[in-house]
Amino acid sequence: MKSTQTNNRFSIRIATSKDTTSLLELWKLCFTDDLDFLNFFFQEGFPLTRTYVLEKNGDIVAAASLFFGHYAAPARENNCLLPISYLYGVCTHPDHQKQGLSSQLIQHIIQDRKANNDAFVLTKPANPDLFPFYQRLGFTQPIYGQKRVWFPEEHTNGPMGNWVELTGEKLQESYAYESAKLAGSDPIPRIVWNTPTLNYILNYYRKIGGFACQNGYGHCIGTPDGQLENTTLLLECTTKTLPVEGNLLEKFVIYQRGSRALNDRISDKKPLYALAYPLFHIPNSDTHFPFPME
Numbered sequence: 001m002k003s004t005q006t007n008n009r010f011s012i013r014i015a016t017s018k019d020t021t022s023l024l025e026l027w028k029l030c031f032t033d034d035l036d037f038l039n040f041f042f043q044e045g046f047p048l049t050r051t052y053v054l055e056k057n058g059d060i061v062a063a064a065s066l067f068f069g070h071y072a073a074p075a076r077e078n079n080c081l082l083p084i085s086y087l088y089g090v091c092t093h094p095d096h097q098k099q100g101l102s103s104q105l106i107q108h109i110i111q112d113r114k115a116n117n118d119a120f121v122l123t124k125p126a127n128p129d130l131f132p133f134y135q136r137l138g139f140t141q142p143i144y145g146q147k148r149v150w151f152p153e154e155h156t157n158g159p160m161g162n163w164v165e166l167t168g169e170k171l172q173e174s175y176a177y178e179s180a181k182l183a184g185s186d187p188i189p190r191i192v193w194n195t196p197t198l199n200y201i202l203n204y205y206r207k208i209g210g211f212a213c214q215n216g217y218g219h220c221i222g223t224p225d226g227q228l229e230n231t232t233l234l235l236e237c238t239t240k241t242l243p244v245e246g247n248l249l250e251k252f253v254i255y256q257r258g259s260r261a262l263n264d265r266i267s268d269k270k271p272l273y274a275l276a277y278p279l280f281h282i283p284n285s286d287t288h289f290p291f292p293m294e
Contacts, residue, residue, distance in 0.1 A: 010101070012108050015051040015063065022060045023051070030091035040207055044200050045293075049088070052112075054105050062092040062101040064109060067293070070192045071119055071283055081192065082119035082281055085109075088293055106137055110277055119281035122191070124274040126294035131272060138277050143287050145273030163213040163243040166221065168198030170214055174238070190288035201291045205235075213243040221290070235290040 015023060020042050027038055046065070054062040065088045070081040087109065092101050113121050120141070123134055172195055193201065202212040202221070210223035210232070218238030225231040234242075274292060276283050 010054055010056050010061075010104070012052060012054050012105060015053045015060075017047075019051075019053060019060065020046065023053070023063055026060060026063055026091060026093060027089070029094055031089075037207060040203075044203060048197055048200055051089075052105060052109055054101055056096070060093075061096040062105050064088070064090040064102070064105050066109065066113070066121075067193075067197055069194070069197065071281070071287070072190050072192050073281075074189050074284065083117065084191070085113050085118050085121045086191075086292070087121055087123040103137060110138065110279075114279050118279055120279050120283055121277040122274055122283075122289070123277075124289075124292040124294060128272075131275065134275050139275035141276040141278050141282055142272055142285055143274040143276060143283065143289055144285055145271055145289075162215045163220075164215070166202060166212040166214040166219050168193075168195040168202060171198055171202070171219060174214075174219060188286070188288050189284045191291075193291065198291070201293060204293060211243055215239065215241075215243075217241075 023046075024038050024042055027041075028035075032038065049065040049067055051063060051065040053060045067086040067088055069084055069086060071084045073080050073082060087106070090102055090106065092099075110121060121139075122143070123139060125131055125134060205212055205221060205223045208223060210221070212221045213219065217240070220237040220239055220243055221235045222232045222237075222242075223235060225233045274289055
């Protein structure tokens with residue numbers, strides 16, 4: 001894509017590998033100075049994205065990335081896979097904030113994805129306070145999360161030795177097996193990632209202190225809850241045990257549908273989990289979206 005002039009001072013273009021150093025410095029200012037994590041993203045995640053940058057006088061002052069996936073629509077919608085984008089890493093240099101640059105960049109991205117026939121663009125803000133900002137930009141379709149609280153001290157955890165690292169390839173095999181068993185039924189609509197993206201996401205969760213493991217009975221994926229102390233978000237689990245020894249954590253919060261064999265002790269109303277900008281399709285508000293990056 002050629003550079004697009006947004007006004008007399010700013011232009012938008014697609015980033016290349018040559019922009020990595022500038023983007024890394026921008027992320028340090030906007031998100032974290034954890035160089036180990038930043039190097040991890042730019043080595044493993046960035047090559048999987050389409051990253052848009054907004055420049056002023058040749059300097060990158062705002063950026064946003066897209067990961068690409070598909071929406072597995074319900075059987076009543078012909079059980080098709082629709083292309084979608086996941087908006088991630090929206091940031092503006094502190095010296096250029098409150099000028100509407102992120103809004104300009106996102107609006108440009110929306111038009112680009114519409115031209116590429118995406119069904120919708122999805123985002124999950126890391127900070128819940130940002131939901132109104134995205135809603136004002138047109139992310140009007142809510143995706144809700146089923147929230148349940150499970151206290152592991154009531155159950156016996158599986159021995160650590162029974163668990164091995166889960167890979168994207170093994171997870172895809174598990175999904176294929178489940179799909180075969182559910183053939184002919186009306187499946188829950190869900191976001192589907194390709195194998196390289198799944199591998200990045202699973203490594204991302206491990207990087208931030210979570211786990212992605214499997215044993216002979218299924219798999220389990222969890223990540224620290226950024227909102228609740230001593231709590232793990234159990235994003236997906238198809239086993240009766242967890243890959244932890246003893247009571248290392250006070251509780252697990254299970255988000256989204258599809259977690260089974262785990263006991264509900266407290267049920268809360270479904271919280272707002274993510275937002276979609278509808279382009280050619282409106283996703284179901286109960287879409288299974290267990291692996292977002294924040």
